[in-house]
Amino acid sequence: xxxxVLLICAFAASACAEKLFHGNQVLRTFxxxxxxxxxxSIAEDYDFDFWGEAPGQVDIHVPRIYSPIVQVLLNRNMxxxxxxxxxxxxNIDAQADRFRAxxxxxxxxxxxxxxxxxxxxxxxxxxxxxxxxxxxxxxVGTSYEGQAFRGLKFSRGSNNPAFYINxxxxxxxxxxxxxxxxxxxYLAEAQPGSDEYTMLQSVDFYLTPVSNPDGYRxxxxxxxxxxxxxxxxxxxxxGVDPNRNWDVxxxxxxxxxxxxxxxxxxxxxxxxxxxxxQRDMVMSIPNVKAYIDIHAYSQLWMWxxxxxxxxxxxxxxxxxxxxxxxxAIKAVHGQTYEQGQISRVIYQASGSSADWFYQNGITCSxxxxxxxxxxxxxxxxxxxxxxxxxxxxxxxxxxxxYIQTGQC
Ligand SMILES: [Zn+2]
Numbered sequence: 001x002x003x004x005v006l007l008i009c010a011f012a013a014s015a016c017a018e019k020l021f022h023g024n025q026v027l028r029t030f031x032x033x034x035x036x037x038x039x040x041s042i043a044e045d046y047d048f049d050f051w052g053e054a055p056g057q058v059d060i061h062v063p064r065i066y067s068p069i070v071q072v073l074l075n076r077n078m079x080x081x082x083x084x085x086x087x088x089x090x091n092i093d094a095q096a097d098r099f100r101a102x103x104x105x106x107x108x109x110x111x112x113x114x115x116x117x118x119x120x121x122x123x124x125x126x127x128x129x130x131x132x133x134x135x136x137x138x139x140v141g142t143s144y145e146g147q148a149f150r151g152l153k154f155s156r157g158s159n160n161p162a163f164y165i166n167x168x169x170x171x172x173x174x175x176x177x178x179x180x181x182x183x184x185x186y187l188a189e190a191q192p193g194s195d196e197y198t199m200l201q202s203v204d205f206y207l208t209p210v211s212n213p214d215g216y217r218x219x220x221x222x223x224x225x226x227x228x229x230x231x232x233x234x235x236x237x238x239g240v241d242p243n244r245n246w247d248v249x250x251x252x253x254x255x256x257x258x259x260x261x262x263x264x265x266x267x268x269x270x271x272x273x274x275x276x277x278q279r280d281m282v283m284s285i286p287n288v289k290a291y292i293d294i295h296a297y298s299q300l301w302m303w304x305x306x307x308x309x310x311x312x313x314x315x316x317x318x319x320x321x322x323x324x325x326x327x328a329i330k331a332v333h334g335q336t337y338e339q340g341q342i343s344r345v346i347y348q349a350s351g352s353s354a355d356w357f358y359q360n361g362i363t364c365s366x367x368x369x370x371x372x373x374x375x376x377x378x379x380x381x382x383x384x385x386x387x388x389x390x391x392x393x394x395x396x397x398x399x400x401x402y403i404q405t406g407q408c
Pocket of ligand 1: 170295296
């Protein structure tokens, strides 16, 4: 298949700057707080990025050329580590067949493969056409590169409270969009008597599978490990972290001023059109009672605040919902998800969407990290899409049940 890429490259050099990851490694390190700071201090020198971070556990992606020296530095600083991914390009190639035939209609659409942006966009039209009695399309906005991006609204009632489910804010977290797509399938195909059918009579669902379209497309044709938007800020590096760009303690703890950092908060608050589009879309919906921003990986189900370790006013409600959600998730395939306040489960993170919507009146505001716990990380193979979507849906239904009972 690589030959096919080279052939295409010969004819369209501009489209062929695909970044390769041969020999790059992902290490799970086990640093204490001081050692974690040390890792951050050397990250730029050795060109590594952080995949996942939680107290006592940090996953780093190290380029092949720096891998030996980074391992020496880890040993010298007594930082324990484990090799999680030996050759990232092998994982990427094994994750999905990116050269399969396009799936542009519902009959050929497989829910168990990862999809390009164009396939998702065609699927949105097809779903709205096939289930026009309950499904309608909404446009969230137009991306920095000029791509309109859309979502699906599901409703069987009128003036129902709404639940907004956002996926794909971080481009490389492919299982997120796949999970949103599965959620739409569950709602669309629900038969009378099912939970989903009953829920739809009292709750409207809004789903956006790909909320960072430029970044997502770039993970298919440029850099599989891209996380940010693709805005050009006339800086050394492109893109802004769309989950650090919101007006909640913007530019504070847990966000970076460095444009080359994956957690770059941007040149100004709400600088990213994908972020303001989502903000305006959600706020334009009357009666939104719940919001969830779906990410990967780490298996976490989290509530505000991210920017501070102070507890939110609705802590006891959110904590109970979290406990109910992770129990429902576990019941599906036995997977353990941890629930809790963002800043306590992972680290302080300023300028995130869940915090912003919570601060602006959506009491049941969530941030989820789906599978896995790091063995594959962002290269989660396609065979895990379905079980991941099934258990995530169980957690999402718990939140919907809190809307139904009027607790959100
Ligand atoms: Zn993410």
